[in-house]
Amino acid sequence: MSDWLTATFTQQRPQALAALTRYFRDIDVAEDAFAEACLKALKVWPQAGAPRDPLAWLLTTARNAGLDTLRKSQRHHAILARHSAEFQTMTEATPDPDELRDDVLRLLFICCHPELERRDQIAIALRIVAGLSVAEIARGFLIKPKAMEQRITRAKKKIGSGSVAFETPSPQERGARLGEVSLMVYLMFNEGWSASGGETQIKLTVCEEAIRLARLLANLFPAMGEQVALLSLLLFQHSRRDARMDANGRLVALDDQDRSQWDMSQIAEATALLQKAQRINHRGVYIIQAAIAAVHARARTAEDTDWSMIAAHYAALYALQPSPVVRLNQIAAQAKIEGPAYALAALEPLADELAQYRWFHAMRGGLLQDTGNHPAAITAFETALSLGPTAPERIAVEEKIALSKKESPDL
Amino acid sequence: MIYAITIYGEAGLFESLPKERQDEVMAGHGALQEALRKRGEFVSIKLMPPTSAVMLEPAPAADQPPLIVDGPYAETKESFLGFYAAEFDNLDDALAHAKMISSPVARLEVRPVAWAGGTISSE
Known part of the structure; x- marks a missing residue:
């Protein structure tokens, strides 16, 4: 039984914590109150049956638990006095949907504290909003639990001293938060x-x-094309999770993936979401990336890929986000149409800007290999290896070096 | 009589379950589909998550088209997840089959279908 309940708690956690954080203006109090409500649910629900609206139940219970704690604690008397008006409005069991979406957005935005490194923002969001354990997050980041614990503690201190407004945000402020959180x-x-x-x-x-x-986010802001597109994009990517790694843990390039391993139901959902986002008629970086992913997903074989469409999408993306990495991807698509010599020439202007970017050198090596210039290819691949590739990337590049060495045995 | 077995629950809850629990739920569906297949024709529909939905609200005035709304707005309560429809001998027969997919993530409604038509193929 407890698995079902745990799944329910996981499901309700972001909304519940977000609302409780507004009530108590304190994430620690909110987390403790939510934990206590879950404990109570574990006792009550198996006997009385799960409520039809678990969020309302958990919120009411957590609110009472939190208030009890606050009343008993000297430290929190100040909070109680300061926000007494807020506590008066807490009698409503079911939160107003508009308020709830601002609450969730606020909680995520608090995690995006500007003084935190991006990885710490992500770690703290996983801890507070998603409710992952420190050990789980540490495994996800491939660092020791002790080190992760310290990072999260430090990050929590920083966000605790932040000054995110608890009033309903203006449309502009809401838009800015949504962009940052997305x-x-x-x-x-x-x-x-x-x-x-x-x-x-x-x-x-x-x-x-x-x-x-x-x-x-897409649920809370269904009319925002960019958030719907972000979900679509992530689902498109994730649909390839089983195909991108072989049995030995090696990365498999998109062109070489066994497309029967792609998750078709996820692709179907991603496609539906992309159509919905396009209907909202919004131009943004996620919708273009989702459209690119959709072109790949539609191709039954790598040869069927509509590369001119992909190159056109990258051109549109470059107009919105003129970064050398976007240009690199555009050139990669063009290489499929115009050939490696054209692409090598197109890469030249990026050489300085992307000198430290291992994908630039890996791609350049591949193109040189395609033109038969194996010595130069090997040099480019070796540069890529010197720029800190992940273990599976290293294996993939080393295999390419071996191939070039085989093609020109005197090297 | 054709009955619909309609499934309500919290969207996303199933996905939050550990793999073994998901397999238990799916085993129930597998058994029901096998039983229905042996009896003849049936349909089973799983709705995609509510995020993929678009709503058509009634036209605000007689001379206007219906309103297309990008909602639905987040629902904190249970929602419509999917359904089965098949010919059953009687209510008891339909209930006996519905029991095969009963689980803590789903509330089931068994209701006779007054009209049915059309065909659909999943391939």
Whole structure:
């Protein structure tokens, strides 16, 4: 039985903690109150049956538990006195949906404290909002639990002293928060996705939590094309999780993946979400990336990929986000149409800016290899290896070096 | 009589369950589908998460088209997750089959269907 209850708590946690944080203006009190409400639910629900509206039940119970704690504690008398008006309005069991979405947004935004490093923002959001244990987060980041504990404690202190307004945000403020929070969720997914090596399964937890948060945002802000598109994008990426790693933990390039291993139901959902986002008629960085992912998902084989469409999407993305990495991807798509010589020439202007970017050198090596210039290819691959690739990336590049060496045995 | 077995629950709860619990739920569905397949025609529909939905609200005035709303807004209570429809001998027969997919994540409603038509193929 407790598995079902735990799943319910996990499901309600972001909304519940968000509302409780507004009530108590204190994340620690909110977390303790929620934990106590869950304990009580574990006792009451198996006998009385789960309530139809578990969030309302948990909120009422947590509110009372939190108030009890506050009344008993000297330290919190100040909070109680300061926000007495807020506590008066807490009698409503079911939270107002508009208020709840601002609450969730605020809680995530608190985690995006500007003085925190991005990875610490992600770690603290996983801890507070998603409710992962410190040990789980440490595994996701491939660091020792003790070190993660310290980072989270430090980060918590910083966000505790932050000054995020608890009033209803203005539309502009809401938009800015949504943008910042969405970027954090996007990077959370990438954190889980890109760094996953031999411990793929563990890192996927981080990806799944990012998807859960993206889903929550899309749920709370259904008319925001960019949030719907973000969820679509993450689902498209995640649909390839089983195909991107072979049985030995090696990365498999998109072109070489066994497409029958792609998760078709996830692709179907991602496609539906992309159509919905496009209907909202919004232009943004996530919708373009989702559209690119959709082109890949539609292609039955790598050869069927509509590269001119992908190159066009990257051109549109570059107009919104003129970064050399976006340009790099655009060139990679063009290489499929125009050939490696064209792409090598197009890469030249990026050489300085991307000198420290291992993907630049790996891609350049691949193109040189395609033109038959194996000595130069090997040099480029070796540069990529010197720029700190992950273990699976290293294996992939080393295999390419071996291939070039075989092609020109006198090297 | 055709009965619909309609499934209500909290969207996303199933996905939050550990793998073993998910497998238990799916085993129930597998058994029900197998039983229904042996009896003849049936449909089973799983709705995608509510985030993928778009709503059509009634037209605000007679000369206007219906309103397309990008909602639904977040529902904290249970929602419509999916349904089965098949020919059953009687209510007891339909209930006996519904029992096969009963689980803590789902509230089931068994209701006769007064009209049915059309065909759909999943392939």
